[in-house]
Amino acid sequence: MARRALVVGLGIAGMSAAIGLREAGWSPVVVERAPDRRQGGYFVGLLPDGRRAAVDLGIAEHLHTRNPAGGGTAWELDRRGNRAPGLGFLHQPGRPAAVVRGDIEAALWQGLGQEGRARIEVRFATTPVEISHEDGGVRVLLRDTRTGQEHHEEYDLVVGADGLRSDVRRLVFGPHARYVRDWDAMICAFQLPGQVPGYGDQDSIISARAGRAAWVFGFADRAPTALLTYRTANVPEQFAGDRVERLRSVYSGMDDPVVRYVLDEVERAPEYLFDSVHQVRMPRWSTGRVVLVGDAAWCLNLYSGMGATSALRGGAELGRALRDAPDDVRAALTAWESALRPSIVRHQRVARLKQQMFVPSGRWAEAVRSVVLRLGGAARRRRLARDLVAAPAGSGRAS
Ligand SMILES: Cc1cc2nc3c(=O)[nH]c(=O)nc-3n(C[C@H](O)[C@H](O)[C@H](O)COP(=O)(O)OP(=O)(O)OC[C@H]3O[C@@H](n4cnc5c(N)ncnc54)[C@H](O)[C@@H]3O)c2cc1C
Known part of the structure; x- marks a missing residue:
């Protein structure tokens, strides 16, 4: 038996x-x-x-994957809210499957x-x-x-x-x-109803400052999911009181349109994951x-x-x-x-x-992160351009 x-x-x-x-x-x-x-859930790169x-x-x-066409564009936002193409989660080695x-x-x-x-x-x-x-x-x-x-x-x-x-x-x-083990950090992940206005449907967007960050993960065939993640010295306090108010206070001063949109949408979201990181x-x-x-x-x-x-x-x-x-x-x-x-x-x-890539620990880490990702993004674009020139006419290539 x-x-x-x-x-x-x-x-x-x-x-x-x-x-x-x-x-x-x-x-x-x-x-x-x-x-x-x-059912549902947040972004996962397999x-x-x-x-x-x-x-x-x-x-x-049976596994349905949702990688954006051509590998997708990941936008990095600077402190003034200006965007530049960078490197997103899906651009790491191993070409994760987006699900x-x-x-x-x-x-x-x-x-x-x-x-x-x-x-x-x-x-x-x-x-x-x-x-x-x-x-x-x-x-x-x-x-x-x-x-x-x-x-x-x-x-x-x-x-x-x-x-x-x-x-x-x-x-x-x-x-x-x-x-x-406590990691002195928090996450809030949820499904957005649609893309951040002004961006392509499949785009990913990252706005990462010292100690707090907002990520939007784009997919080929469904609305993006959002992730807010921040560092804190007092995890128990994060669970006290209204969570959206808590998020608004943590992200105050980070006034770019992406953070504003994500904060507005978390307030309307039927459900979200709000948890500490361990x-x-x-x-x-x-x-x-x-x-x-x-x-x-x-x-x-x-x-x-x-x-x-x-x-x-x-x-x-x-x-x-x-x-x-x-x-x-x-x-x-x-x-x-x-x-x-x-x-x-x-x-x-x-x-x-x-973790430093997701949410830098301080201003110095933020600066290093930004340089690394922008250089990485530029190298990726050069590689794609080279591949395009090398590819025979009419052939396509997914990144
Ligand atoms: C925002 C976010 C993004 C992530 N992104 C990625 C990513 O890009 N790539 C990646 O590889 N991973 C990612 N992860 C991690 C990944 O999702 C988890 O590691 C994985 O889902 C864990 O699966 P699990 O089955 O071990 O645990 P869980 O998903 O926690 O499942 C545990 C199950 O057990 C049930 N359960 C709990 N207690 C009991 C009980 N007492 N009796 C019976 N049932 C019980 C629960 O209800 C649940 O169904 C991410 C996680 C988060 C939060």
């Missing part, structure tokens, strides 16, 4: 792990605290590792019920409240969040894929404070037959630009490791972690540097 795994969380990491486990011959059950599947994981999981054909988080989750969702494969059971409004190792397996007390009813189930493996503030981590590995550092991602994956285990955070990519990869490789060591779960978990950890640690470190 197939071994049973409980996967906690229906995000990118949870669905990837569930598909990976099924391909390894396991029988996974996914529980999700929310009453139904979330890097080659993530795209390879999507192929491995058999979901690449929203919901595009990846929709592709994975199709993968859960793929034709010809066992449909993976998903239970909404369900969360674990106790997890303990017993008799060579894991005993889990599950709660139905609608009725409050609880019951026990036994599994051969529990996968905690329940995000930054993971309950599986808290229940099995200890309190959040032990693993969650990173999760753990000495080990598994104990016994409980393993964490994705943000629950290593949350790289948005500045790394690798969270979704590594969640996909982590889930896919977990399945591979269990397939390679079918009779020894602990050996499989150790092999999985050994293979993955070096690149995760590297991305965790690099995220600090990338």
Whole structure:
């Protein structure tokens, strides 16, 4: 009989792990605290590792990507609000695929019920409240969040894929404070109803000053998403009082038309993500037959630009490791972690540097950032012009 795994969380990491486990011959059950599947979400740039994981999981054909034509234009705004073409998120090496988080989750969702494969059971409004190792397996007390009813189930493996503030981590590995590092920064991400007036539909726009920045991410076939991100020495205070008023006060004095538009739209937005930024550092991602994956285990955070990519990869490789060591779960978990950890640690470190690109820490960093991106933008334009001259007449080339 197939071994049973409980996967906690229906995000990118949870669905990837569930598909990976099924391909390894396991029988996974996914529980999700929310009453139904979330959609939409903010801009995500999926890097080659993530795209390879999507192929491995058999979901690449379902993944809808939205890269602007010709690679898109990214405008940098200076302190006076003047624009100049620069380098955007999509222009980094690896040519990220532009998606929203919901595009990846929709592709994975199709993968859960793929034709010809066992449909993976998903239970909404369900969360674990106790997890303990017993008799060579894991005993889990599950709660139905609608009725409050609880019951026990036994599994051969529990996968905690329940995000930054993971309950599986808290229940099995200890309190959040032990693993969650504060980055003294905030984000507010949301869907814009349309492009900032005066810009092309697919353009990206960046207005980054010392300690605060506004980003608009353009897509080929939908309205852009916006990201406000700022640094603060007092994170708890950011959650007190009205959030839009808080944002207006943080961005006061940054009076360019892009910031003004984004602030007006956040006020009208039906929903937005407003949260503090953290990173999760753990000495080990598994104990016994409980393993964490994705943000629950290593949350790289948005500045790394690798969270979704590594969640996909982590889930896919977990399945591979269990397939390679079918009779020894602990050996499989150790092999999985050994293979993955070096690149995760590297991305965790690099995220600090990338944060300077998203939101510079001071005036000096702002100036350096601006020069680097403008030079990079000019080099890119020269390369594109060269390619255009070299290309045979009538042929096109996406950047
Ligand atoms: C603004 C922003 C921009 C980003 N941009 C990028 C990018 O460009 N590139 C990139 O690679 N990454 C990016 N990321 C990061 C990426 O989105 C995340 O790393 C990734 O989505 C994490 O997936 P996850 O499945 O680990 O966690 P989550 O997405 O947090 O999913 C966890 C799931 O578990 C559920 N859950 C939570 N608690 C419980 C519980 N107790 N019981 C049951 N279910 C539970 C939640 O409801 C949720 O469905 C960005 C993040 C943000 C915020």
